[in-house]
Amino acid sequence: MLKFxxxxxxxxxxxxxxxxxxxxxxxxxxxxxxxxxxxxxxxxSDPEGRxxxxxxxxxxxxxxxxxxxxxxxxxxxLEESAxxxxxxxxxxxxxxxxxxxxAGQTGVQGxxxxxxxxxxxxxxxxxxxxxxxxxxxxEAIAINGKRIITTSAMEPFADQPSYQIKVIGNKEVLYDSxxxxxxxxxxxxxxxAEKSDNIILPKYx
Amino acid sequence: xPAKNCQMxxxxxxKSFLVKNASFILAIVGIVLGVVLSxxxxxxxxxxxxxxxxxxxxxxxxxxLTEEQAALKKQISDTDSQIDKLNEQVRQKQSDLKGLVDxxxxxxxxxxxxxxxxxxxxVFLNDSDQYRDNPNAxxxxxxxxxxxxxxxxxxxxxxxxxxxxxxxxxxxxxxxxDCIVNTVLVNNTKMxxxxxxxxxxxxxxxxxxxxxxxxxxxxxxxxxxxxLQFHVIDSVQSVNLxxxxxxxxxxxxxxx
Numbered sequence: 001m002l003k004f005x006x007x008x009x010x011x012x013x014x015x016x017x018x019x020x021x022x023x024x025x026x027x028x029x030x031x032x033x034x035x036x037x038x039x040x041x042x043x044x045s046d047p048e049g050r051x052x053x054x055x056x057x058x059x060x061x062x063x064x065x066x067x068x069x070x071x072x073x074x075x076x077x078l079e080e081s082a083x084x085x086x087x088x089x090x091x092x093x094x095x096x097x098x099x100x101x102x103a104g105q106t107g108v109q110g111x112x113x114x115x116x117x118x119x120x121x122x123x124x125x126x127x128x129x130x131x132x133x134x135x136x137x138x139e140a141i142a143i144n145g146k147r148i149i150t151t152s153a154m155e156p157f158a159d160q161p162s163y164q165i166k167v168i169g170n171k172e173v174l175y176d177s178x179x180x181x182x183x184x185x186x187x188x189x190x191x192x193a194e195k196s197d198n199i200i201l202p203k204y205x
Numbered sequence: 206x207p208a209k210n211c212q213m214x215x216x217x218x219x220k221s222f223l224v225k226n227a228s229f230i231l232a233i234v235g236i237v238l239g240v241v242l243s244x245x246x247x248x249x250x251x252x253x254x255x256x257x258x259x260x261x262x263x264x265x266x267x268x269x270l271t272e273e274q275a276a277l278k279k280q281i282s283d284t285d286s287q288i289d290k291l292n293e294q295v296r297q298k299q300s301d302l303k304g305l306v307d308x309x310x311x312x313x314x315x316x317x318x319x320x321x322x323x324x325x326x327x328v329f330l331n332d333s334d335q336y337r338d339n340p341n342a343x344x345x346x347x348x349x350x351x352x353x354x355x356x357x358x359x360x361x362x363x364x365x366x367x368x369x370x371x372x373x374x375x376x377x378x379x380x381x382x383d384c385i386v387n388t389v390l391v392n393n394t395k396m397x398x399x400x401x402x403x404x405x406x407x408x409x410x411x412x413x414x415x416x417x418x419x420x421x422x423x424x425x426x427x428x429x430x431x432x433l434q435f436h437v438i439d440s441v442q443s444v445n446l447x448x449x450x451x452x453x454x455x456x457x458x459x460x461x
Contacts, residue, residue, distance in 0.1 A: 018235045
């Protein structure tokens with residue numbers, strides 16, 4: 001059996017202490033370096049966020065271009081038909097109908113999705129859900145049979161036992177936004193969506 | 206001889222010091238060696254995975270698309286102004302259509318397509334000035350979503366959000382307020398703090414609502430901890446809000 005002299009024991013103890021403090025120094029320095037790197041990563045522009053912003057900008061600009069073309073066409077029609085009451089009336093009526101739909105002054109129908117959520121939603125979830133639907137191109141929305149508009153607050157709809165949310169818009173885009181991995185159902189609240197060719201929503205009250 | 210004695214004394218003193226403080230000295234040596242070793246291990250630069258070229262290209266593309274977005278919004282606004290002038294001409298020249306033109310103008314105002322002014326308040330919202338490195342001590346997009354919803358609930362007539370650099374967006378029919386990593390998008394327009402939320406409506410009611418610490422508990426808790434700046438700007442009595450310039454394409458909804 002190994003017999004350690006006092007001196008040997010002292011040396012082993014000292015070496016062990018050295019090793020422990022060496023490890024401590026290593027850990028402290030590593031932590032500091034990691035902290036600095038995290039700060040640097042935050043300070044440097046985020047490529048992933050930038051890529052998402054670029055993608056959103058591209059899509060938004062496409063929609064704006066479409067909107068501009070629509071306006072230019074409207075302006076041209078008004079100019080061309082300046083003396084023709086019938087034509088001007090047609091253009092104005094189309095404009096009026098569009099804004100009536102947006103303002104919720106009429107019932108609306110069209111393709112879209114029907115979302116069923118079989119449990120309660122707190123206020124913040126509702127706010128986020130409707131925000132996400134608008135970001136996905138929702139043109140008209142009704143929650144549990146009640147139409148909502150720009151100035152509709154979500155308080156009256158919070159904490160209900162279940163929800164049926166009908167959304168008129170491009171049914172493919174809406175459905176994909178809801179159901180895809182990383183989509184609305186995954187990020188905000190779980191539910192089920194069904195595409196429909198004809199959804200009818202009441203006017204806002 | 207005396208010098209040699211002196212050296213021997215120093216040597217004895219040093220030896221005595223070293224022996225008495227061996228643990229302490231070992232601790233210092235250990236820590237220093239550990240730090241040096243750590244720095245050595247972390248000194249190797251990683252291989253470049255994402256070359257700067259693609260970063261620069263993405264950066265350039267974002268700038269270009271942002272400029273394009275602003276230009277398109279301006280063109281839409283200019284075309285709208287031309288349409289308004291034509292409608293005015295129609296109103297003047299064709300009296301039988303005057304009623305229809307008036308209806309369209311009224312509807313546009315209702316849905317946020319005209320600039321508005323009147324009595325209102327401005328609310329200041331900004332990241333913490335104390336905890337700059339804390340990712341939670343910032344004004345989130347969710348804060349603004351909640352505030353907009355809360356203001357509608359309290360009777361606001363119109364709302365806009367202005368970010369740094371005077372970039373302002375009216376809250377409209379298709380408005381979404383989102384967060385992409387560390388920037389906020391309102392109507393898909395990038396905004397950075399500080400933010401000013403402008404609200405058209407009953408001043409007393411709005412001020413009372415914003416100052417309600419119970420109703421806005423999550424916001425005021427963070428204000429108390431110094432993690433957020435949030436208050437009504439007292440000096441403002443009236444507000445001017447621009448018209449909504451976001452996307453307003455109605456392709457699928459028809460009147461029923």
